[in-house]
Amino acid sequence: MSGTEPWAKLTRHDDGSLAARLPLLDHCLDVGAALDAILPVWQPRLEEAAGRPLTSQDIARLIVLAALHDMGKANRGFQARIDPAVKQTVGHTGPVAALLRHSGLRQGPAARALFELLMGWGADQHLAAVMAHHGRPLAEFHTDAGKHSDSWTRHVTHWMPQGHDDPAIAVVHLIDALRARWPLAWEAGPKLPDAPRFVALFAGLVTLADWLGSDTKRFPVEGPYGADRNAWRGDQARAAAVARGFTPFGTPPAPFEALFGNAPYPFQAEAAAADLGPVPLIEAETGSGKTEAALWRWVEMRRRGEVDGLFFALPTRSAAVQLHARVNRAVQALWGEDAPPAVLAVPGYLRAGDAKGQALPGYEVRWDRGEPGGAEDRRWAAERANRFLAARVAVGTIDQALLAALPVRHALFRASALARSLLVVDEVHASDAYMTGLLERLLDQHVAVGGRALLLSATLGAAARARLLKTPVVPLAEAEALPYPALSGIGSPPRAAMASGGTPKHVRIETAGLIADPDAIAQRAVEAARAGAAVLVVHNSVAGAVAVAQAVAALASELAFRVNDVATLHHGRFAATDRQLLDEAVEKAFGKKRQAGGRVLVGTQTLEQSLDIDADFLITDLAPMDVLLQRIGRLHRHAREDRGAFGRAQVLVLRPEERDLTPWLDRGRRERHGLGNVYPNLLHLEATLRLLEARPDIAIPRDNRLLVERALHPEALAPIQQEGGAAWINHGHTLAGGVVADGQRASGVALDLSLPFNQLVFPDDMADVTTRLGARDLLLDLDPPLAGPFGGQVTRIALPGWMVGQVASGAPVERLDDRRFRFGGRDYRYDQWGLRTDGG
Structure with a gap:
C-alpha cells in the first residue's frame, strides 16, 4: 500500500477515535515467536504424525507459515475498517485464496513470492491449514474451490491495484521480513512432511500460536516497536508459553504414597506398566481406586517421556466437579508450589486449581486470587470452554473431548491440544453405538499422532470391549470366564489384577412394580430414612426424579435433601452457581465423612457415575445391568459402623406395575420412565430384570463379569428375543439396525483426519450432532x-x-x-x- 503500513489490530478511545494500531508485520512476527515457543512440547507428536523427525529447517518453515496467517489483512477492504464509519466487514483469511487464484493477481510479485514458497516447501496443504486458524477449514482453499469460484472471486477487488495503491505489496514486504528473520526456511532442503494428520495437527497449533500472539497484555497494541522488538517478542512469547503450560516441565521423584496418602494396591502399581499399549483398559469395581491408578499411570508415563498433559474425561458434570478437587490435590502433592493448576473443564464453573473466577463483560474473568507474577496467565485455559483441552491438567466431561472428533469450530485446535496428553475416559460402558462410535474415532485420531489414552470401567461388556480395543467379540462362556478385576489393552489380552483385597460387598436386591408411583417410592424411602438409612433414589428421567423429590418433601420434609435449608434434588438442569451448591451439599450429606442419621437424596444419572457417594439403601428405576452396577456402586462405598439395619447393602429396583415389558415396546407410549427412550434396548432391560429376579443376592466384585455378560452379551439376548415372539423379534431387528445406523451415523459425522486438509469440510449447521452429544x-x-x-x-x-x-x-x-x-x-x-x- 502507498505510504501507510498496514495494521493488524486497533484500540480506540471511548469516543470511537483511534488510540493505537499494531502493525501487521509486528503481529505476524509475534505469532511466529509464539509458535516457536510452544513447538518443543508438541514436536514428538508432530514427528509421529509426519513419520519422520523434524529438522531445524522444517521448524523454521512451520514458523514462517504460521507468521503468514494474517497476511490477508493487507487487503484494501480489511484496512478500510480503520474508519469506524465503514460498515462493510471484509475478512482476511478467504481473501488470500483470491490472491493465489485470480489470473491477474497470480502474476503479481506477492503471488509469485508465495508460489515460490509453497512450491519449494511443498506447503500447499499447510497454507490451507494456516488459513483455518479461526477454527474451521475454508471453502476458498478446498480442493473444489476452483470449480466454485464464488467462494473466492468476491475478494478479488480488494487486492486490485488502484493507481499507486497496491495492497499486495505489503505481503511482499511481510515475506521479505520473515525471510530476514528465519533465513533457514528458504535454504535448499527437503519439502515439509505433508501427511494429512501432520497438517491437521499443525493447523490446531497455529490457532494456539495466534491466540498467544494476540494477547494484548503480552503484546500490547501500542508497542514497543523498533529494532530490539524481536528479542522482546521472543521473551514475551516464551514467558506466555511457560506461564500457560506450553513448555517442557519435569516430573519430580515421588512415591505413590506421597500423592495419595497410602501404599498402592497391586493393580494400581501394575496399571503404570509400559507394556499395556497405547490404550489400556482398567476394569475394576466402583470405589476400588481406578482414579488413583490412572493418575499414577500418568505420572509414570511423564517420567518415561511418553506424555505431557492430562485430560480426565467423565460422563457427568457433577462427577467432574467432584473429581477435580482430588486431581488437584494429587498434582499439588507432586509439584508443590510449582504445580500446574488443574482446570475444571466444565462450562460456567471457572475454576483452576484452588482459585475461582467470575465472568465479566467482554469475556474477561476476575479471579479470586489476584497474585502478582502472571497467576491469571496460568489459568488462561480455564476461562473459555474452547480452551479447556489446552490445560496441562484438566478434569472435565467427555463431550469436551469428543468435540475434537467432530467437524465443529475449533475441533482441530482441541485435537491438537489434546495430542500431548494422556486422555483418561472414566466410566466407559456400552452407553450407545453413536457415542461409542465417536469415542472410537477420537481414540483412533489421538493414537495416530502419538497420543495415549486410558479407559476405566466397572462394567464393560465383551462387545463394547472388543470394539474399543480392536479385538473380536469372544463367545459368552469365554467372556464370563475372563478375569475381573483386569488390565488389558490394544494388543494386550486381559490379565487378572488384584484390587483392594477387601471383603466382597454383598447386596440384597428386591424388585417392585412402583416405577410410576412417586408417592409409594417416597414412602419406601422415608421408611428407610426413619430407620437411620442414608437413602439414594435414582430415576432415569428428570420428571420422575422431581415427582419423587416433591413427594418426599411433602411426606417428611425434615428428611429431604436440602441446600441452604431448601428441599431439592440433584440433576443436570440447574444453573452453574447452584450446581456448585448442590455438589457441595451432596458431598457433605452423602460423602465419606457424612454424619450418621437418615436422609433421602433424589436424583438422576448425575448421581450414578464417578461420585464419591456413600449410601445405605438404593432405590432405582430399572436400567441396563451395567448402569445398575454403577448405581449400586454408590452403596457401602466406605467402611462405616453406623449402618444399623442396613449393615448389608440393599437395593429396590423399580419396574412397571405389570411385570411384562412388552407394552413398553410401543414407541408411542407417553409415560416411559426411561424405558425405551433413555435406555432404548428393552432386551437389555428384560435380561437385567430376569437376572435380578433369579439372583436377589449378589456379591461385588465376584459377580460383576457374570452379571454384565448375561445381561448384555449378544448370545444371552438371543433366547429372550426368540421366546418373546414377533414383537420382541421385531424389536431386536430394529435395535440391530439402529446400532448399525448409529455407528454409521457417528462415522459419517466424525472428522476424518486421514483426508488431505483441502478436502476437509465443516458443515455450517452441526446443531443436531452437538445437541445429541449434550454439548449444545x-x-x-x-x-x-x-x-x-x-x-x-x-x-x-x-x-x-x-x-x-x-x-x-x-x-x-x-x-x-x-x-x-x-x-x-x-x-x-x-x-x-x-x-x-x-x-x-
Whole structure:
C-alpha cells in the first residue's frame, strides 16, 4: 500500500477515535515467536504424525507459515475498517485464496513470492491449514474451490491495484521480513512432511500460536516497536508459553504414597506398566481406586517421556466437579508450589486449581486470587470452554473431548491440544453405538499422532470391549470366564489384577412394580430414612426424579435433601452457581465423612457415575445391568459402623406395575420412565430384570463379569428375543439396525483426519450432532437476574439444545417474574426443582 503500513489490530478511545494500531508485520512476527515457543512440547507428536523427525529447517518453515496467517489483512477492504464509519466487514483469511487464484493477481510479485514458497516447501496443504486458524477449514482453499469460484472471486477487488495503491505489496514486504528473520526456511532442503494428520495437527497449533500472539497484555497494541522488538517478542512469547503450560516441565521423584496418602494396591502399581499399549483398559469395581491408578499411570508415563498433559474425561458434570478437587490435590502433592493448576473443564464453573473466577463483560474473568507474577496467565485455559483441552491438567466431561472428533469450530485446535496428553475416559460402558462410535474415532485420531489414552470401567461388556480395543467379540462362556478385576489393552489380552483385597460387598436386591408411583417410592424411602438409612433414589428421567423429590418433601420434609435449608434434588438442569451448591451439599450429606442419621437424596444419572457417594439403601428405576452396577456402586462405598439395619447393602429396583415389558415396546407410549427412550434396548432391560429376579443376592466384585455378560452379551439376548415372539423379534431387528445406523451415523459425522486438509469440510449447521452429544447448551444471560432458589441471584443459565428447539440468533430473553422467563416463544421456570418448561 502507498505510504501507510498496514495494521493488524486497533484500540480506540471511548469516543470511537483511534488510540493505537499494531502493525501487521509486528503481529505476524509475534505469532511466529509464539509458535516457536510452544513447538518443543508438541514436536514428538508432530514427528509421529509426519513419520519422520523434524529438522531445524522444517521448524523454521512451520514458523514462517504460521507468521503468514494474517497476511490477508493487507487487503484494501480489511484496512478500510480503520474508519469506524465503514460498515462493510471484509475478512482476511478467504481473501488470500483470491490472491493465489485470480489470473491477474497470480502474476503479481506477492503471488509469485508465495508460489515460490509453497512450491519449494511443498506447503500447499499447510497454507490451507494456516488459513483455518479461526477454527474451521475454508471453502476458498478446498480442493473444489476452483470449480466454485464464488467462494473466492468476491475478494478479488480488494487486492486490485488502484493507481499507486497496491495492497499486495505489503505481503511482499511481510515475506521479505520473515525471510530476514528465519533465513533457514528458504535454504535448499527437503519439502515439509505433508501427511494429512501432520497438517491437521499443525493447523490446531497455529490457532494456539495466534491466540498467544494476540494477547494484548503480552503484546500490547501500542508497542514497543523498533529494532530490539524481536528479542522482546521472543521473551514475551516464551514467558506466555511457560506461564500457560506450553513448555517442557519435569516430573519430580515421588512415591505413590506421597500423592495419595497410602501404599498402592497391586493393580494400581501394575496399571503404570509400559507394556499395556497405547490404550489400556482398567476394569475394576466402583470405589476400588481406578482414579488413583490412572493418575499414577500418568505420572509414570511423564517420567518415561511418553506424555505431557492430562485430560480426565467423565460422563457427568457433577462427577467432574467432584473429581477435580482430588486431581488437584494429587498434582499439588507432586509439584508443590510449582504445580500446574488443574482446570475444571466444565462450562460456567471457572475454576483452576484452588482459585475461582467470575465472568465479566467482554469475556474477561476476575479471579479470586489476584497474585502478582502472571497467576491469571496460568489459568488462561480455564476461562473459555474452547480452551479447556489446552490445560496441562484438566478434569472435565467427555463431550469436551469428543468435540475434537467432530467437524465443529475449533475441533482441530482441541485435537491438537489434546495430542500431548494422556486422555483418561472414566466410566466407559456400552452407553450407545453413536457415542461409542465417536469415542472410537477420537481414540483412533489421538493414537495416530502419538497420543495415549486410558479407559476405566466397572462394567464393560465383551462387545463394547472388543470394539474399543480392536479385538473380536469372544463367545459368552469365554467372556464370563475372563478375569475381573483386569488390565488389558490394544494388543494386550486381559490379565487378572488384584484390587483392594477387601471383603466382597454383598447386596440384597428386591424388585417392585412402583416405577410410576412417586408417592409409594417416597414412602419406601422415608421408611428407610426413619430407620437411620442414608437413602439414594435414582430415576432415569428428570420428571420422575422431581415427582419423587416433591413427594418426599411433602411426606417428611425434615428428611429431604436440602441446600441452604431448601428441599431439592440433584440433576443436570440447574444453573452453574447452584450446581456448585448442590455438589457441595451432596458431598457433605452423602460423602465419606457424612454424619450418621437418615436422609433421602433424589436424583438422576448425575448421581450414578464417578461420585464419591456413600449410601445405605438404593432405590432405582430399572436400567441396563451395567448402569445398575454403577448405581449400586454408590452403596457401602466406605467402611462405616453406623449402618444399623442396613449393615448389608440393599437395593429396590423399580419396574412397571405389570411385570411384562412388552407394552413398553410401543414407541408411542407417553409415560416411559426411561424405558425405551433413555435406555432404548428393552432386551437389555428384560435380561437385567430376569437376572435380578433369579439372583436377589449378589456379591461385588465376584459377580460383576457374570452379571454384565448375561445381561448384555449378544448370545444371552438371543433366547429372550426368540421366546418373546414377533414383537420382541421385531424389536431386536430394529435395535440391530439402529446400532448399525448409529455407528454409521457417528462415522459419517466424525472428522476424518486421514483426508488431505483441502478436502476437509465443516458443515455450517452441526446443531443436531452437538445437541445429541449434550454439548449444545445455550447460555442465556438474565438481566435482570432470577431469584436463586438457594439464595443469591441467577445471572446466567444454560438451556439444553433439545429443550430450546429452533430459535433465531439474538432472540431476546424476557424476565416474567422472580422464577420465570420467556425465550424463543416458550416460557421457562427455574426454582428449587431445577429448570423446566413452565407447567412441565
